[in-house]
Amino acid sequence: MFDTGWDAGLDDAQLSAVVHGDGPLVILAGAGTGKTRTLTARVASLLDRGVPAERVLLLTFTRRAADEMVSRAARLCTQPDAGQRLAGGTFHAVAHAVIGRHTEALGLPPAVSVLDRADATDVMDLLRHDHGLDGTDRRFPRAATLVDIYSRAVNTGVPARALIKTDFGWVQPHVDAVMELFRAYVARKRDRGLLDFDDLLLAWRSLLADPVVGPQIAGRWDHVLVDEYQDVNATQVDIVHALRPGGHGLTVVGDDAQAIYGFRGSDHAHLRSLVQELPEVTVVRLERNFRSHQRLLDLANVVRPGAEGEHRITLHSDRREGRPARLVRCHDAPAEARIIVDSVLEAHQKGRRLREQAVLMRAAAHSDLLEVELTARGVPFVKYGGLKFLEAAHVKDFVAAVRLLDNPRDEVAWYRLLRLHDGIGPARARSLLGSLADPELSADLDRHAEAVAAAPAMSRVALAASLSTLADARSRNRIGERARGCLELLRPLLTARYRDWSARLGDLERLVGAADQSPDLAAFVAELTLDPPASTSDLAGPPSQDDDYLVLSTVHSAKGLEWPVVHVLHLVDGSFPSDMALGTPEGVEEEARLFYVALTRAADELNLYAPLRMPHHRHARDDRHSMAPLSRFLDDAALDRVEVVDLTPPRPGADPAGAAARGTRVALPDLADLWA
Numbered sequence: 001m002f003d004t005g006w007d008a009g010l011d012d013a014q015l016s017a018v019v020h021g022d023g024p025l026v027i028l029a030g031a032g033t034g035k036t037r038t039l040t041a042r043v044a045s046l047l048d049r050g051v052p053a054e055r056v057l058l059l060t061f062t063r064r065a066a067d068e069m070v071s072r073a074a075r076l077c078t079q080p081d082a083g084q085r086l087a088g089g090t091f092h093a094v095a096h097a098v099i100g101r102h103t104e105a106l107g108l109p110p111a112v113s114v115l116d117r118a119d120a121t122d123v124m125d126l127l128r129h130d131h132g133l134d135g136t137d138r139r140f141p142r143a144a145t146l147v148d149i150y151s152r153a154v155n156t157g158v159p160a161r162a163l164i165k166t167d168f169g170w171v172q173p174h175v176d177a178v179m180e181l182f183r184a185y186v187a188r189k190r191d192r193g194l195l196d197f198d199d200l201l202l203a204w205r206s207l208l209a210d211p212v213v214g215p216q217i218a219g220r221w222d223h224v225l226v227d228e229y230q231d232v233n234a235t236q237v238d239i240v241h242a243l244r245p246g247g248h249g250l251t252v253v254g255d256d257a258q259a260i261y262g263f264r265g266s267d268h269a270h271l272r273s274l275v276q277e278l279p280e281v282t283v284v285r286l287e288r289n290f291r292s293h294q295r296l297l298d299l300a301n302v303v304r305p306g307a308e309g310e311h312r313i314t315l316h317s318d319r320r321e322g323r324p325a326r327l328v329r330c331h332d333a334p335a336e337a338r339i340i341v342d343s344v345l346e347a348h349q350k351g352r353r354l355r356e357q358a359v360l361m362r363a364a365a366h367s368d369l370l371e372v373e374l375t376a377r378g379v380p381f382v383k384y385g386g387l388k389f390l391e392a393a394h395v396k397d398f399v400a401a402v403r404l405l406d407n408p409r410d411e412v413a414w415y416r417l418l419r420l421h422d423g424i425g426p427a428r429a430r431s432l433l434g435s436l437a438d439p440e441l442s443a444d445l446d447r448h449a450e451a452v453a454a455a456p457a458m459s460r461v462a463l464a465a466s467l468s469t470l471a472d473a474r475s476r477n478r479i480g481e482r483a484r485g486c487l488e489l490l491r492p493l494l495t496a497r498y499r500d501w502s503a504r505l506g507d508l509e510r511l512v513g514a515a516d517q518s519p520d521l522a523a524f525v526a527e528l529t530l531d532p533p534a535s536t537s538d539l540a541g542p543p544s545q546d547d548d549y550l551v552l553s554t555v556h557s558a559k560g561l562e563w564p565v566v567h568v569l570h571l572v573d574g575s576f577p578s579d580m581a582l583g584t585p586e587g588v589e590e591e592a593r594l595f596y597v598a599l600t601r602a603a604d605e606l607n608l609y610a611p612l613r614m615p616h617h618r619h620a621r622d623d624r625h626s627m628a629p630l631s632r633f634l635d636d637a638a639l640d641r642v643e644v645v646d647l648t649p650p651r652p653g654a655d656p657a658g659a660a661a662r663g664t665r666v667a668l669p670d671l672a673d674l675w676a
């Protein structure tokens with residue numbers, strides 16, 4: 001934590017970045033070298049130099065990171081209310097806010113809704129029906145595939161036609177119909193004020209490129225600071241250049257060895273190109289790591305992927321003492337889960353709080369067995385990444401209702417709400433959209449009556465009630481009251497639909513509470529969509545110091561974070577690296593960067609786990625377990641820097657498949673020794 005002023009405790013290299021003037025600044029640095037802390041201190045120092053807080057924009061990768069940096073910077077500086085005036089957020093959230101002020105210039109209706117992937121798929125689905133492309137030909141791509149192709153084309157800039165030819169050969173016979181659908185998709189979204197994630201960035205970039213509006217938008221900020229720049233995509237690069245032409249007032253921070261969003265069209269080469277493109281750029285390199293001790297960094301340094309030679313970043317720490325990383329070999333995944341819980345509890349007994357430990361995994365599903373084991377043994381945990389709160393159906397229902405308050409043309413939201421009524425299926429819902437989501441007529445009560453009359457008899461009463469509750473909510477002024485109206489609308493529908501309705505309504509109560517704290521309801525749900533909290537507990541802000549729980553997280557969601565003790569599971573080829581990435585060299589490189597991110601989260605202790613056998617492994621025949629090769633990232637150089645601990649049970653005689661293959665539990669060695 002920080003002591004007092006923004007300069008407290010910074011080393012010389014960090015300080016040089018913090019006090020740097022207004023010229024372009026790029027901080028190229030390894031993991032845990034204080035990039036984020038330096039960026040935060042720089043914001044505070046700019047404010048103390050007299051830059052008004054509202055002229056500073058901080059762009060980060062998650063809302064949580066932005067909130068944290070803004071509040072720290074505000075505490076470190078002497079400007080009053082800096083926290084309220086500093087602009088901070090993700091690219092997408094800031095884009096949404098900017099677009100909201102310029103809908104007219106963009107030819108959009110005054111209220112816009114943000115579509116997540118599932119919503120985008122719904123729009124595509126509606127269009128497939130409109131174009132008569134459903135049901136007739138079973139080989140016609142499904143809506144989800146169409147959205148994939150569309151988004152890939154947008155993100156890579158490769159025309160969809162070419163993309164289909166190279167990557168989706170089986171779609172080729174339908175290519176003309178697909179192109180027609182894509183054109184309709186673009187037109188329909190524009191018509192209804194619907195923006196998917198890509199659209200947000202594209203629209204912001206277009207606004208910035210406009211000779212009149214562009215300079216107004218860019219002119220709102222004198223300083224733009226970007227954390228985690230290695231994960232930007234081409235559109236974000238253009239936005240950054242347009243915000244600070246020539247790089248004046250631009251500060252960018254990144255580590256190309258930690259670029260982990262290539263699958264979304266990001267390219268870490270942007271970080272180094274930026275250095276080449278800005279003529280007067282100052283580059284600061286940070287290599288001193290403040291997070292981990294040297295024994296862990298020795299491993300991280302041999303694993304670190306990317307630049308060689310003079311560009312290579314080699315981390316070093318003043319903390320010389322510490323236990324080297326451990327590689328635990330165990331029999332199979334159930335044994336791995338038990339051993340991890342043993343280890344977590346052992347550390348807990350020695351005084352480590354659960355929250356000082358994290359279990360990281362390549363894919364969210366990898367912790368299934370561990371979650372069962374933790375629950376059985378009463379260890380509280382939260383999970384980051386994987387299924388997000390927003391993906392829960394009732395939360396999406398709520399978001400849909402809120403979206404309709406401001407944007408009655410939002411047909412995806414209508415489509416979702418209509419289908420919550422008994423007796424209204426997809427086909428009927430589509431036919432009712434004509435009256436309800438008419439782009440010309442917004443919130444017209446006569447049209448509501450028309451929709452009710454057209455609904456099946458059994459749904460009329462409920463539908464009429466929903467529509468009048470919605471109209472009532474719309475007429476309210478206070479944000480909390482409007483949000484509560486949406487909850488009232490959903491209450492009877494959810495109660496009829498779900499057995500666990502009371503837990504679900506509890507979630508929505510919490511959402512209403514959180515919405516009530518926000519200045520703008522539409523922005524609140526847009527934020528929810530753009531950066532969904534991992535769980536309802538997340539809504540209430542950081543958990544109190546009294547709560548103690550273990551963190552389970554995907555490596556992606558662990559980016560930028562740190563824990564004293566870190567466990568990484570499933571270090572076998574096919575899991576980490578993931579089977580799905582092994583097809584291309586770029587895929588494997590991205591996995592290597594993910595592995596580097598995982599290793600560098602640990603401050604004091606790092607435990608890696610590799611079961612000998614994995615179910616449903618690539619090489620497995622039928623349902624039988626098969627030998628799982630150790631992760632390729634643990635090569636000889638890496639193995640030289642870890643302590644290998646063998647917890648596999650002794651082989652029972654001539655039966656190499658072992659007893660576990662027949663379902664018997666194998667007694668494990670006494671672990672107390674090991675963790676002493």
Ligand code: ATP
Nearest residue numbers: 009010011030031032033034035036037290291560
């Ligand atoms: P990552 O690459 O994981 O995003 P980072 O480079 O952003 O890491 P920070 O998260 O800013 O690094 O810092 C890592 C840890 O080191 C934090 O606990 C931070 O408080 C600490 N730290 C950074 N600079 C110093 C310093 N000068 N003195 C003491 N501790 C520091």
Ligand code: MG
Nearest residue numbers: 035036037560
């Ligand atoms: Mg960081």
